Amino acid sequence: MPMPMRRSAVRFVFAVGFTLAAGITIAFAAAASPAPAAPPAAPARDFVLAAPAETPPAPVATALKGITAEALGARVQFLASPTLEGRGLGSLGLDAALEYAASSLMLAGIPPLAPADTGAGAGADAGADAGGDARAIFLRYFQPVPLRVITGAGGELAVDTRRDDAVMQRAFASGVDAILEPARLGTISAPAVFAGYGIREPDLGHDDYKGLDVRGKIVVVRRGTPEGDAWNAAALRGRYDPGDADDRWEAKRETAEALGALALVGLEGDGFAARLAERDAVLTTWWLPADVASAPIPVVRVSPLAAAALLGADSAAAPAAAARPLPGVTVTLRTTGTERAVVSRNVVGLLAGSDPALREEAVVIGAHVDHLGRAGDTIFPGADDNSSGTAALLEIARAFAALPERPKRTVIFAFWTGEEEGKFGSGYWVRHPGWPLARTRAYVNLDMIGHPWLREEIEKLVSDARLPDGAAFLAAVKTADFAEPGLPADAPELEAALRWAGPVSGMALHLDRTDGTHGGSDYRDFARARVPFLRFFGNFFPAYHEPGDTAETLDPAQVQRMARLVFATAWHLAAR
Ligand SMILES: [Zn+2]
Numbered sequence: 001m002p003m004p005m006r007r008s009a010v011r012f013v014f015a016v017g018f019t020l021a022a023g024i025t026i027a028f029a030a031a032a033s034p035a036p037a038a039p040p041a042a043p044a045r046d047f048v049l050a051a052p053a054e055t056p057p058a059p060v061a062t063a064l065k066g067i068t069a070e071a072l073g074a075r076v077q078f079l080a081s082p083t084l085e086g087r088g089l090g091s092l093g094l095d096a097a098l099e100y101a102a103s104s105l106m107l108a109g110i111p112p113l114a115p116a117d118t119g120a121g122a123g124a125d126a127g128a129d130a131g132g133d134a135r136a137i138f139l140r141y142f143q144p145v146p147l148r149v150i151t152g153a154g155g156e157l158a159v160d161t162r163r164d165d166a167v168m169q170r171a172f173a174s175g176v177d178a179i180l181e182p183a184r185l186g187t188i189s190a191p192a193v194f195a196g197y198g199i200r201e202p203d204l205g206h207d208d209y210k211g212l213d214v215r216g217k218i219v220v221v222r223r224g225t226p227e228g229d230a231w232n233a234a235a236l237r238g239r240y241d242p243g244d245a246d247d248r249w250e251a252k253r254e255t256a257e258a259l260g261a262l263a264l265v266g267l268e269g270d271g272f273a274a275r276l277a278e279r280d281a282v283l284t285t286w287w288l289p290a291d292v293a294s295a296p297i298p299v300v301r302v303s304p305l306a307a308a309a310l311l312g313a314d315s316a317a318a319p320a321a322a323a324r325p326l327p328g329v330t331v332t333l334r335t336t337g338t339e340r341a342v343v344s345r346n347v348v349g350l351l352a353g354s355d356p357a358l359r360e361e362a363v364v365i366g367a368h369v370d371h372l373g374r375a376g377d378t379i380f381p382g383a384d385d386n387s388s389g390t391a392a393l394l395e396i397a398r399a400f401a402a403l404p405e406r407p408k409r410t411v412i413f414a415f416w417t418g419e420e421e422g423k424f425g426s427g428y429w430v431r432h433p434g435w436p437l438a439r440t441r442a443y444v445n446l447d448m449i450g451h452p453w454l455r456e457e458i459e460k461l462v463s464d465a466r467l468p469d470g471a472a473f474l475a476a477v478k479t480a481d482f483a484e485p486g487l488p489a490d491a492p493e494l495e496a497a498l499r500w501a502g503p504v505s506g507m508a509l510h511l512d513r514t515d516g517t518h519g520g521s522d523y524r525d526f527a528r529a530r531v532p533f534l535r536f537f538g539n540f541f542p543a544y545h546e547p548g549d550t551a552e553t554l555d556p557a558q559v560q561r562m563a564r565l566v567f568a569t570a571w572h573l574a575a576r
Contacts, residue, residue: 158172368418371420461484
């Protein structure tokens with residue numbers, strides 16, 4: 001998971017209410033004399049207390065108790081072991097982790113997802129359709145994910161400026177004045193156009209492309225958003241200037257691509273040098289999906305020096321410089337490297353539902369298995385990212401399989417590959433679903449569930465929300481027993497499941513409304529495909545994406561809390 005924006009930026013427009021877990025809703029009138037210029041109040045209904053809880057059916061209570069810190073810890077010890085070398089994409093360590101997941105599903109008695117073309121229906125039992133050949137069964141847990149890898153990746157950006165008969169040529173090398181993002185090998189050369197911030201937000205009456213024709217051109221845009229409070233809304237910050245530099249240009253790339261541009265040049269401004277200094281800034285190994293005919297248009301981030309060559313020194317330094325064609329300026333982007341095909345794999349198991357009708361609907365629960373791998377002698381174990389989610393999903397799957405009576409709907413357990421490099425496994429599934437998206441009642445994502453919120457963060461959340469009875473809420477919340485699931489704004493079924501599952505698993509919740517289309521984990525492509533999704537995530541911590549994210553630093557008891565919450569939520573979605 002890339003780094004999302006800090007919590008303080010997340011809170012905005014709300015109604016006023018307070019929902020007790022038992023579903024009693026008592027609306028509180030907004031404070032008589034609102035504080036001057038305070039942000040609008042949060043919908044108190046999004047705060048869920050951990051008590052009182054409805055008594056779950058006995059088998060569900062037993063299943064919850066069966067998800068233990070001991071078992072989770074044991075799984076994390078293996079997944080985050082240096083022996084797996086950080087489970088990098090394309091590595092043996094990742095292959096071993098994926099096969100561990102498949103054999104764990106097999107051990108739990110969870111059949112593989114019958115490939116769609118076998119004609120075997122959702123109710124098919126592994127034994128029945130694989131004729132009892134263990135190897136054949138084992139191999140059917142894997143969904144191949146075709147990828148391209150470019151090694152020794154690099155290239156340059158050249159800017160030719162024609163003035164009368166003279167042409168000034170300047171080249172900016174990757175890793176010096178340009179950071180090239182993963183892109184197909186080749187050369188693109190086209191006239192350049194400056195499109196301001198490169199944003200179209202009709203709701204705000206803002207369109208940087210107004211009057212510009214960028215078809216077949218290379219578009220140059222500025223980082224961030226225009227000034228003004230309206231642009232501080234979390235959804236806009238998340239879209240145009242998320243905490244994670246990797247995703248910073250994504251939305252602007254999509255806008256330029258939709259308007260026919262061939263490539264996007266992002267002016268990083270003063271932050272360029274700092275970005276360049278970051279460990280993973282200049283990638284020399286690029287991964288791309290192999291199943292999409294047209295790869296996304298390339299993005300190149302450039303330094304102030306390159307910006308001046310493109311726009312002229314004055315404009316480059318002027319944030320309000322207007323969008324305009326750049327007559328006489330031609331940009332050429334050359335990417336170099338060695339490309340080869342690699343097939344990674346998703347692992348998928350399926351438990352058919354017990355109801356003849358409702359079994360045609362499925363709840364898909366997913367967690368990525370891959371992590372950053374190794375860089376030279378340095379290994380990135382990825383204990384929290386995402387051994388915690390993988391271990392939890394394996395225990396959740398085992399708990400579902402052990403239920404004396406299956407839930408009415410089908411439950412699918414998906415272990416994704418390639419999340420760190422581009423959400424490749426989940427993206428491939430959304431493009432080639434082993435189960436129809438239209439019959440997917442919800443996608444539930446687990447990523448980094450091992451670190452709790454800090455007390456002061458919960459307190460800030462409550463005060464930012466100006467929760468009418470915040471003191472009572474805080475008094476009732478144990479810090480470690482708090483989580484903030486993410487879900488779309490209008491998702492009554494998901495909300496009902498969370499309202500039930502939070503108290504049943506002893507967790508207080510804040511429901512974080514997000515559209516997820518620029519989300520930092522595997523729910524992104526489900527959100528884009530308009531599949532109702534739930535994001536389960538714990539918290540960031542100093543060793544995030546560092547070698548220090550080790551099994552020793554992860555508290556299995558925290559993973560247990562979140563795993564039980566996810567099990568209860570998924571059970572409610574599958575059974576009710
Ligand atoms: Zn992750």
